[in-house]
Amino acid sequence: xxxxxxxxxxxxxxxxxxxxxxxxxxxxxxxxxxxxxxxxxxxxxxxxxxxxxxxxxxxxxxxxxxxxxxxxxxxxxxxxxxxxxxxxxxxxxxxxxxxxxxxxxxxxxxxxxxxxxxxxxxxxxxxxxxxxxxxxxxxxxxxxxxxxxxxxxxxxxxxxxxxxxxxxxxxxxxxxxxxxxxxxxxxxxxxxxxxxxxxxxxxxxxxxxxxxxxxxxxxxxxxxxxxxxxxxxxxxxxxxxxxxxxxxxxxxxxxxxxxxxxxxxxxxxxxxxxxxxxxxxxxxxxxxxxxxxxxxxxxxxxxxxxxxxxxxxxxxxxxxxxxxxxxxxxxxxxxxxxxxxxxxxxxxxxxxxx
Ligand SMILES: [Zn+2]
Ligand SMILES: [Zn+2]
Numbered sequence: 001x002x003x004x005x006x007x008x009x010x011x012x013x014x015x016x017x018x019x020x021x022x023x024x025x026x027x028x029x030x031x032x033x034x035x036x037x038x039x040x041x042x043x044x045x046x047x048x049x050x051x052x053x054x055x056x057x058x059x060x061x062x063x064x065x066x067x068x069x070x071x072x073x074x075x076x077x078x079x080x081x082x083x084x085x086x087x088x089x090x091x092x093x094x095x096x097x098x099x100x101x102x103x104x105x106x107x108x109x110x111x112x113x114x115x116x117x118x119x120x121x122x123x124x125x126x127x128x129x130x131x132x133x134x135x136x137x138x139x140x141x142x143x144x145x146x147x148x149x150x151x152x153x154x155x156x157x158x159x160x161x162x163x164x165x166x167x168x169x170x171x172x173x174x175x176x177x178x179x180x181x182x183x184x185x186x187x188x189x190x191x192x193x194x195x196x197x198x199x200x201x202x203x204x205x206x207x208x209x210x211x212x213x214x215x216x217x218x219x220x221x222x223x224x225x226x227x228x229x230x231x232x233x234x235x236x237x238x239x240x241x242x243x244x245x246x247x248x249x250x251x252x253x254x255x256x257x258x259x260x261x262x263x264x265x266x267x268x269x270x271x272x273x274x275x276x277x278x279x280x281x282x283x284x285x286x287x288x289x290x291x292x293x294x295x296x297x298x299x300x301x302x303x304x305x306x307x308x309x310x311x312x313x314x315x316x317x318x319x320x321x322x323x324x325x326x327x328x329x330x331x332x333x334x335x336x337x338x339x340x341x342x343x344x345x346x347x348x349x350x351x352x353x354x
Contacts, residue, residue: 002049021071022101024072024096025103027094027096027201029064031115034061037059037061053070054106056104056110058110063087067249067251094202097257098253098257104252120207125210125211133221134222136223136230136233136234139230149168155173155174161246161289162255162259197220205222209221209222231247231258243258255275268290268302273291275290279302281301281310283306288339
């Protein structure tokens with residue numbers, strides 16, 4: 001029995017093209033006790049592979065976190081299968097705002113220690129004592145309240161291209177880092193302010209809200225379903241959209257456009273731009289924002305050095321890489337001294353102190 005992805009991204013893309021069917025991109029998560037994650041994982045793979053599901057799914061003893069795509073006409077079968085699983089029955093599925101048939105090209109179901117790498121020791125606080133979940137209408141109201149501090153729980157490369165108006169956007173590479181920064185900056189307001197938080201799909205706020213309550217914050221709120229679900233509700237109910245720019249997503253689409261504003265700039269020339277790319281030099285892969293004209297001039301590379309290496313014959317590039325540690329941690333590397341227009345978001349906390 002096949003339990004792992006076998007096709008290359010290219011082979012898969014050709015199959016999707018040939019099938020000519022619309023695919024649906026969606027995400028969901030659930031914290032639940034899973035006794036045997038490996039067995040659960042294998043069962044999911046067998047069923048989902050037959051349904052032509054593609055995506056990245058993490059399974060742990062604490063639950064499941066999935067981002068995936070599937071043929072739109074198999075959605076009801078997929079939903080029926082979820083409903084056969086106790087803790088996934090009637091689960092909210094975050095349907096992507098912008099659809100793209102190529103959002104995922106492989107099915108990867110992985111067993112992990114945790115469904116989000118949050119760096120927290122869950123034994124030290126009550127993870128079930130979460131903040132109040134608010135829907136889009138209530139969220140819009142709350143963030144206009146002068147007693148509210150609105151915090152973006154995502155990383156710097158995410159909030160750089162889009163965030164809620166007036167949100168604090170910590171300049172961090174990891175979720176864990178942002179927790180300490182936020183706590184420290186708000187330590188005098190644990191009781192008198194509303195701490196309102198949001199993230200992409202809601203999952204990071206599940207832990208963050210419990211953590212901040214444990215740290216003594218009294219009025220903790222979290223955006224239900226994150227930016228993805230907010231956008232859906234805004235459209236469906238005709239509410240005012242308070243999110244500016246793009247929502248960064250972790251698949252081939254990279255981002256969904258929520259408003260027409262371009263709030264970031266090209267890291268190389270400073271022109272307005274908000275398209276993330278990875279440096280074309282395979283030994284670098286730096287994640288950064290590049291405008292179309294720099295892309296052309298730099299051959300999709302982040303520096304002249306990378307451009308030179310990228311222009312070498314493949315075998316020579318390979319020889320150069322030999323013995324060097326592979327830089328697979330591309331998001332962590334989303335900063336570099338040679339990118340003069342990479343924004344420093346750190347000073348954003350200053351707005352609070354005014
Ligand atoms: Zn540029
Ligand atoms: Zn590079």
